[in-house]
Amino acid sequence: MGRPAKKDVLEVTAEEIAGVRSEVEKSDLSPRSKAILLTLIEEIVSIKRTQQEKQAELQRIRRMLENSSEKRSQENAEGKKKTPAKNHGRLAADAYRPSKTIPHSHTMLKAGQQCPECEHGTLQQIEPGKVIRLIGHSPFDAELHQQEKLRCGGCGQIFTAELPAEIRDEKADASANAVVAFFRFGMGIPHYRLAAIQRAMGVPLPASTQYEMVELLWTQVVPVFKMLLQMAAGWPLMFVDDTPAKILEFLKDREDRKEAGERVGIFSTAIVARNAGREIHLFFTGRKHAGENLGELLKHRDPDSSPPIQMSDALSRNVPKDYLTIVALCLVHGRRNFIDCENAFPDESAYVIERIGQVYKNERHIRREGMDDQQRLEYHQAHSRKPMDEIKAYAEMKLANKSVEPNDILGQAFQYMLKYWSGLTKFLEVPGAPIDNNEAERLIKRFILYRKNSLFYKTENGAKVGDCLMSLIQTCIAADENPVEYLTVLQRNSRHVAKNPQLWMPWTYRNTLRSIGPAATPVAENLEQSSVG
Secondary structure: OOOOOOOOOOOHHHHHHHHHHHHHHHHHHHHHHHHHHHHHHHHHHHHHHHHHHHHHHHHHHHHHOOOOOOOOOOEOOOOOOOOOOOOOOOOOOOHOOOOOOOOOOOOOOOOOEEEOOOOOEEEOOOOHHHHHHHHOOOOOOOOOOOOEEEEEEOOOEEEOOOHHHHHHHHHOOOHHHHHHHHHHHHHOHHHHHHHHHHHHHHOOOOOHHHHHHHHHHHHHHHHHHHHHHHHHHOOEEEEEEEEEEEHHHHHHOOHHHHHOOOOOEEEEEEEEEEOOEEEEEEEEEOOOHHHHHHHHHHHHOOOOOOOEEEOOOOOOHHHHOOOEEEEEEOHHHHHHHHHOOOOHHHHHHHHHHHHHHHHHHHHHHHHOOOOOOOOHHHHHHHHHHHHHHHHHHHHHHHHHHHOOOOOOOHHHHHHHHHOOHHHHOOOOOOOOOOOOHHHHHHHHHHHHHHHHOOOOOOOOHHHHHHHHHHHHHHHHHHHOOOHHHHHHHHHHOOHHHOOHHHHOOOOOOOHHHHHHHHOOOOOHHHHOOOOOO
């Protein structure tokens, strides 16, 4: 027996459903029959809405599994095939920072000799060829310092050789402290896992020792972190996002706080402050929401300065209560709602998605041309206002003529755009206002990596240590500097750092090292001799 033929699906608009309801109510049917029919109509609408919501949820899960937040066709807004991105081949030798450079001289020839090929020209020295060879070893090496001991054969007195002060007073080198911090707060590797690696490599490094090393490092670099907070507070643009976190110490009074009606949630906030091409990356973990953490940061801001631009999603908890900010909202969040209902409403979703695609095409052009904030604003006003106005008019039309249910996923997507229209289009009104919150969302993933691997902070103080070191590491990476080398330099020059932390930013510390000359403690040669490089 064959499968039954698939029945055609009848597409019905919200306006048509309302008309059917009205006809039933005006009909000559008995009150009982009217009630049954109206109930059936409501049940069918409810089932359809639930089906659409489930489809949207499956779409979100599918995107997560595909590791693509917004998987789209390979055609852009003009219908042209996307060309592969450049600079995605093998890494050049200059991309590496080798710990050791080994020269290889020609075995038969030297500069100044006659060319053996033409027997006429003279050989000249040119840029050497470069070949990278990778060497594997343990993340940490152990140095054995043997103190010579002499004993008197007559009285038995023992005389022991003196150790240098840095070896006598410190069990671990500053570079080792920096590597432990980078593994934990830069890569999310928990102390117990690193301890297992080191035990297998023959250089034991217990988890308790690692925390002592991290805590010592923190005490020496915290002045720079505090200076980063002051600098970031005065910068004109801030991206903000947060995610759930866990601090074990806070879980002890969770039930008591819940009964008292107090907040029990724990969050980690990521803030990216940007100014003139530089970025400061900050983390704050505790009971405060993103807006409250941003408000704490803005306490350091000059009250007479103009309000900063704040980019975030539309959650009200992201906006500080006591400080004025220019709130720009993430256009990607609005677009994502239409991605979720693309299967259920392909035509309506495509209309919005294609026009947002035009805005991003304009943004890419702006970046290629290197426009400043004012030029960018004028370009978007000339080329992006039209597609955005079309989206608004389309949403208003669909909701006004009741061709979509206000409470279904498409209606909610349209209402989201209209409700937050001012924030979503701030890039059309304010110079420098971004169009999305991708910067903060990328940064918050660094904490999510930590959370997936290390799971939690044990105490509130441990969270403060982690926030400080994670902020320094990510700010250093944003400045294209080596975070291990940077943290090592800060430790070896801790007295200078404590006096003038503003001179030891990731983008200024190299100049500071050169300016203080012999008083500075260099790091490069130590890194070359260890496994840290």
